[in-house]
Amino acid sequence: MRNFQADDDSILRQAMFDHLDRCLAGAQAEFLSSRVINTFEIQGQPIRLIVQSGIRKVQGHPGALTIRTTYTPPSAVPPYIDDVGSNGLVRYKYRGQDEGHSDNRALRHAMETGLPLAYFVGIAPGIYLPIYPVYVEAEDQSRHEFAIAVDQYLHGHDLDSIDTFQREYRTSVTKARLHQPSFRARVLHAYNSTCTICRLHHAELLDAAHILPDSHPQGLPIVPNALTLCKLHHAAFDRNLLGIRPDFVVEVKPELLREIDGPMLQHGLKEMNGTQLVLPKERASRPDRARLLERYEEFRSTK
Template sequence: MLKTIHGSALPWSAIAEGFVCGTEQVRFASAAQGIFKPAQMRGVLSVKTVVPKPGGRVWYHDQLESDAKLATATDTLAYAFKGTNPDDPQNRLLRGAMDGRLPIIYFYGVAPGAYEPIFPTYVVDWNPSDLSVKLAPKPVADQATLWMPPGAEERRYALRQVKQRLHQSSFRERVVAAYEGRCALSGLPELRLVDAAHIIPDSDEELGQPDIRNGICMSKLHHAAYDADLIGIDPDHHIHISERLLELHDGPMLELGIKGLKGQVIRLPREDQLKPDPERLALRFERFKKAA
């Protein structure tokens, strides 16, 4: 069974493990190929979008091409051919998936080594002049409708849902990776107990984007306290605790886990381009002071 890292993203190790069909082990995808057909199948099983490892830095901020395409998509997702030859066998597999109305899995990379599976997804346009296809997720499919690609209205609805999920997942994965999987306040290193906290809520259209600099990795406890303005972080990265919590006396978790953080400096990513945006921190800290 596929297992998530945190949120709903899958580690590559789970995808590479595959599944058992009869007596054979079948892979879900290939590390070397974006368009994948297992030897045991006649048609394509999956496609994937890879997020490069941090060495290239292209997965930070809005530099990732797939993110830019996702932002402007309205009813389908563009997926590039392999190379420049439309008649390459792998590209013809995509044409076969469209002609056969074949449901496939789209493993969308949200961080290095982490993928969101989108299923069922259908190839609804094969365009050799643009060297690309259009992929359309379907919101719901059962045995009776699995071989029926979504209509126009279904495509728009499904893509809205997928975009929200992908934005949330990519934001979480990238922020947690920037902080090396540790809570910036307590140092807790357990991936299943940390979140990516927004500095400016995503409801703010101007500054609430899922930019890595709009996030801080926090344990679920500290994330909840931060969202409730019971914890504040100033532009110099110092931790502030609301008077409401400081006046409470109720066990070691409160005393050590929250109140004991007052005045400390949060743990920061090693590289400057990953650190919290000072402008966002200042705006959010003003909100904390008003709440206090």
């Protein structure tokens, strides 16, 4: 493969971002397979963007081009969820323990020169959520890790003088740019981008709904604590207008069943009473019955 010159670097990175834009525009959801991601070419030359090591370098370019986080099983919390540093940025571990490893040197060069990268977050085997551009902001050699800014507005600031407000802001942005989209992607992928109640199959109209909320001790951002719901059924579920039994059957509030209104109430809610959920094929991704029971008891107790 032809070695791109140093002055081609910005062209290479912009071409990669354009490629990812096109892939996502043609997808039915915001996640992509590694096969699709790795169809990237520049000037007729193929370049794999996802590699086994997790850190992608291109020959002739000292700075890393992409980074990757591996897939986490459905019932496990992804490692980056809680691994946010005191600066509010994501911690990304070294390749091994050697700070002089070529992959770590490539990330260090990207940090020192402010190069933008693409970050591929694993949500299922061979399936990734692309987040870009991201930036390597800092390095902690004692912890063998780098700090990654997952939003361009967090890039290029002084991290040594960060105060509590700035850390909270950075953490909230990291959650909005990484944690929430990755949770959504994991849940939608598990349910094949389908509303578990009404079978609506348009990802742009679907939400990843928690069974037990974030504030609950068991309200973890894991697939068994989630359902893919369309906007209507998500709102109805949150407001206890409908409930889901632990045997995966939908119940609609008796008051709603007695109401007479337009077609949305009739077909969108009343006719869902007694519906059996469409469940993920993978058993590990199916709703946790204990969490459903607790949520269902709340539904039953609400007037």
